[in-house]
Amino acid sequence: MIAEIIAIGSELTSGQKLDTNSQWLSLQLADLGIPVHFHTTVADDLDANIAVLQAATQRADLVLLTGGLGPTLDDLTRQALAGMAGVDLVLDKASLSFIENFFAGRGRDMPERNRIQAMFPAGSEPLPNPVGTAPGIWMEVPGGVSGKVCRVAAFPGVPSEMHRMFTEQVRPRLPGGARIIRRARINCFGVGESRAEGLLGDLTARGRDPEIGITAHEATITMRIIAHGSTEQECREKISTADRAVRERLGHYVFGVEDEELEHVLIRALRDRRETLSTAESGSGGRIAHCLTGVDDFEDAYLGGLVVPTDRAREAMLGPLPANVAEEVSEPMAHWMATACRERFGTDYALAVTQYPFMEDGQSMRDAPSAFLALATQSETIVRPISLAGNPAILRSRVAKSAMDLLRLHLRKLTPSS
Secondary structure, three states: OOEEEEEEOHHHHOOOOOOOHHHHHHHHHHHOOOOEEEEEEEOOOHHHHHHHHHHHHHHOOEEEEEOOOOOOOOOOHHHHHHHHHOOOEEEOHHHHHHHHHHHHOOOOOOOHHHHHHHEEEOOOEEEOOOOOOOOEEEEEEOOOOOOOOEEEEEEOOOHHHHHHHHHHHHHHHOOOOOOEEEEEEEEEEOOOHHHHHHHHHHHHOOOOOOEEEEEEEOOEEEEEEEEEEOOHHHHHHHHHHHHHHHHHHHHHHEEEEOOOOHHHHHHHHHHHHOOOEEEEEOOOOOHHHHHHOOOOOHHHOEEEEEEOOOHHHHHHHHOOOOOOOOOOOOHHHHHHHHHHHHHHHOOOEEEEEOOOOOOOOOOOHHHOOEEEEEEEOOOOEEEEEEEOOOOHHHHHHHHHHHHHHHHHHHHHHHOOOO
């Protein structure tokens, strides 16, 4: 069985809103072993909707639609379904009664325009909506990959209504695929996409099962593992084997799985060790503190941070500059910031980020300036330069992650099992 998901709405094609419904539905179908071959987004145009539906019902065995079931003039899904099937819209009295009672329960009369929501393509079946006024639609029409039948389900675009309708009414109607699909993610930092692919070698080759793909988001590299199997256990065993292979080849670059970010891993490691951290940030503008304080129960490990973007702020918060610190963007500055911060908060560790130097006119990204990161411990202070080349939109995030990774790698060296 092959599926297609269609998202309907000019607000989607114009970019005003993001289509998250198709992503959610794809994941639900994967759990059933039903692969999705097409995602289609179409504006509120009746002819375009009919054409999309005609194509979808011929190349897929299951078509799921979201949006266009409201009462306004631009809600055209039911008309498009009728046009695709070559049938008329007919009134469903039970649906009309439900919609009228829905309004009555809120002390209001049903607007006449809402009557259209009780109209369905002849031969289709209403899907009741217990939390809204827009019923869904279930149809079976000639078509599909086999040329016999294509199942079609239309949902409201409101995610909460769509989720419930799919789970309670449509999912039970769908035949489980002969095989199921399971997914896993491994997150890495400190390595680029091309370097990661080189280290992974044949693991990322097309046609492998499990499939391993590489994506990047704000300098975090994620290995996405997709396994196909006839049982849950078979998929899990494939994922486990792939996980071990990825870790063997990427080594210390791997820091977490699924939704874990560097801050989650760092706070957990500090809590396990019963150790504490503080931060002093100039160029990163408090980004490290923002990340760390977003982790549940961070208070035991992260004791606080200072945002010191100017000389005046640094001296007011950290004390007078030592004589050997002449430049605000330098190794001595980073060293002093980290050690002074650790002393001020009384923590086991402190991370510091210096100010960012300005890029001079005509300077290429190849020759982009560097800032400095520092990690102060009880026995030493480690300073590292960090290039400011790359996408400026993610610069603060990349620098903050680099600082946290500096401490993560330090703790990893101190952990015997690592």
